[in-house]
Amino acid sequence: DLDGTLVDTRKLVEMSRRKSVSAMMKAGLPGTEEKIYESLLKIVEKTGSNYDRHFNELLKEHQVQMAGKIIAAGVISYHESKQNNITPFDGIPEMLVELKKKYTLCVLTNGKLVKQWEKIIRLKIEKYFEFVFVSEEVGKRKPDPAIFLYALKNTGFKAEECIMVGDRDTDLLPAKELGMATISVGDIEGADFSVTNPKDILDRVKQIES
Amino acid sequence: DLDGTLVDTRKLVEMSRRKSVSAMMKAGLPGTEEKIYESLLKIVEKTGSNYDRHFNELLKEHQVQMAGKIIAAGVISYHESKQNNITPFDGIPEMLVELKKKYTLCVLTNGKLVKQWEKIIRLKIEKYFEFVFVSEEVGKRKPDPAIFLYALKNTGFKAEECIMVGDRDTDLLPAKELGMATISVGDIEGADFSVTNPKDILDRVKQIES
Numbered sequence: 001d002l003d004g005t006l007v008d009t010r011k012l013v014e015m016s017r018r019k020s021v022s023a024m025m026k027a028g029l030p031g032t033e034e035k036i037y038e039s040l041l042k043i044v045e046k047t048g049s050n051y052d053r054h055f056n057e058l059l060k061e062h063q064v065q066m067a068g069k070i071i072a073a074g075v076i077s078y079h080e081s082k083q084n085n086i087t088p089f090d091g092i093p094e095m096l097v098e099l100k101k102k103y104t105l106c107v108l109t110n111g112k113l114v115k116q117w118e119k120i121i122r123l124k125i126e127k128y129f130e131f132v133f134v135s136e137e138v139g140k141r142k143p144d145p146a147i148f149l150y151a152l153k154n155t156g157f158k159a160e161e162c163i164m165v166g167d168r169d170t171d172l173l174p175a176k177e178l179g180m181a182t183i184s185v186g187d188i189e190g191a192d193f194s195v196t197n198p199k200d201i202l203d204r205v206k207q208i209e210s
Numbered sequence: 211d212l213d214g215t216l217v218d219t220r221k222l223v224e225m226s227r228r229k230s231v232s233a234m235m236k237a238g239l240p241g242t243e244e245k246i247y248e249s250l251l252k253i254v255e256k257t258g259s260n261y262d263r264h265f266n267e268l269l270k271e272h273q274v275q276m277a278g279k280i281i282a283a284g285v286i287s288y289h290e291s292k293q294n295n296i297t298p299f300d301g302i303p304e305m306l307v308e309l310k311k312k313y314t315l316c317v318l319t320n321g322k323l324v325k326q327w328e329k330i331i332r333l334k335i336e337k338y339f340e341f342v343f344v345s346e347e348v349g350k351r352k353p354d355p356a357i358f359l360y361a362l363k364n365t366g367f368k369a370e371e372c373i374m375v376g377d378r379d380t381d382l383l384p385a386k387e388l389g390m391a392t393i394s395v396g397d398i399e400g401a402d403f404s405v406t407n408p409k410d411i412l413d414r415v416k417q418i419e420s
Contacts, residue, residue, distance in 0.1 A: 056324075066342065067347075068323040068326070069327050069330075072324045072327030073327075075324055075328065076328060079289075113277075113278040113281070114265075114278060114282045116278070117278040117279050117281065117283075120279075121283060126279060132276065132279065137278060
C-alpha cells in the first residue's frame with residue numbers, strides 16, 4: 001500500500017487544506033477558519049477526494065466578488081503545501097533499501113494513476129519498486145481480489161511468496177484470503193503481524209522469514 | 211486581454227512542454243525529443259489546450275512499462291516549469307502602475323477561471339485590476355460581443371470610455387464594433403493603434419487620450 005503506509009497522506013492533506021483555507025481567507029473569503037474548513041470537509045465527503053472542484057463548490061456557498069481569485073489562491077496554496085511537505089514516514093527509505101536487498105518490492109494502491117505516481121516520485125522512493133499497480137490503471141480497486149490477482153500475474157509471484165503491508169482491512173483481508181502474509185500499520189483484526197511505526201515493518205518481515 | 215498581451219504564454223507553454231518531454235524521456239519514454247514533441251502538439255491540437263490528459267494520450271501511442279511513472283514525471287516537470295518561469299512581458303508591471311493612476315484596469319480573457327487566475331496571481335499583477343472577466347465564468351467567449359457587454363454592464367463604463375488591448379482580432383474587432391478604442395500587440399488589421407513591445411501600450415494610451 002502507499003497512503004497511510006509509506007506516507008502520512010492524512011496529515012499532509014489536512015495541513016494542505018488548512019493552508020488553502022487560510023490563503024482563500026486572505027484573498028477575501030469571509031468566515032472563520034474552522035467553519036470554512038468544516039464546509040470544505042463536507043464537500044470532500046460528498047464529492048470524493050479525487051474531485052477537482054472542491055474549492056469551486058465551496059465558493060458557491062458564498063456570495064463574493066472575485067470568486068476565481070479566491071479559488072486560485074486556494075489551489076496554488078494547496079498544491080504548494082502538498083509539494084513542499086510530502087515526506088515518507090520516518091525511516092521508510094532506509095527500510096526500503098534493506099528490503100530491496102532480498103525482496104522484489106511492489107506498490108499496490110487505490111487511486112488515480114498520475115496522482116499516485118506523483119507522490120511516489122516526490123517521495124523519491126520510485127527506485128525501490130520494480131512494480132507499481134494503481135487501481136485506475138488496473139481497472140479494479142482493493143479490496144477486490146482481482147487487483148491482487150492482476151499483480152500476482154504481472155509479477156510472476158505466487159501469493160504464498162508475498163507479504164502485503166497496509167493500513168486498512170481493504171489492503172489486508174483479500175491478501176490474506178489469497179494466501180499472502182500480512183502486516184498492518186496500526187491495528188487491523190486478522191493481520192498476521194502489526195506495527196505502530198512503519199519503520200518497524202522490517203522487523204516483522206524478518207519475523208515472517210524466520 | 212491576458213495571454214500574449216501581458217504574458218508570453220506561447221513561449222512559456224512551449225518551454226514547459228519541451229521540459230516535460232525531456233523529463234518523460236528520462237523516465238523511460240523512447241524516441242527523439244523532436245518526434246515526441248511533435249506528437250504532443252498534434253494531441254494538443256486535437257484535444258484542445260485545456261484537456262488535462264495530453265500526456266496520457268501521448269503514452270497510448272507507446273508500448274511502455276510504467277506509463278504512469280512517465281506521465282507523472284512529465285506532469286511534475288510541466289507544472290514546475292510553468293510555475294517557475296511565468297513572468298509578465300518586459301515593463302508590464304511598471305506600465306500597470308502608471309495606468310492605474312488614471313484608469314480602471316480590467317482583464318477580459320478567454321479560458322478556464324482558475325487557470326487564468328492562477329496566472330494573474332503568479333504574475334503578481336492582481337493588485338492592478340479592479341475587474342477580471344474570464345470566459346468560463348461569464349459563459350461567453352471572445353469574439354462574442356456578449357462578453358464585452360457583460361464587462362461593460364458590470365464595470366459601469368460605456369464602450370466609448372474604454373480601450374481594449376489585445377493580441378488577436380478576436381480581442382479587438384468586437385471591441386471596436388461596440389465603440390471601444392483598440393490597441394493591438396503585434397499587427398492586427400483594423401486596430402486603432404499597434405505596438406511591437408507590450409510596454410509601449412502606455413504611449414499609445416497617451417496618444418488616444420490626447
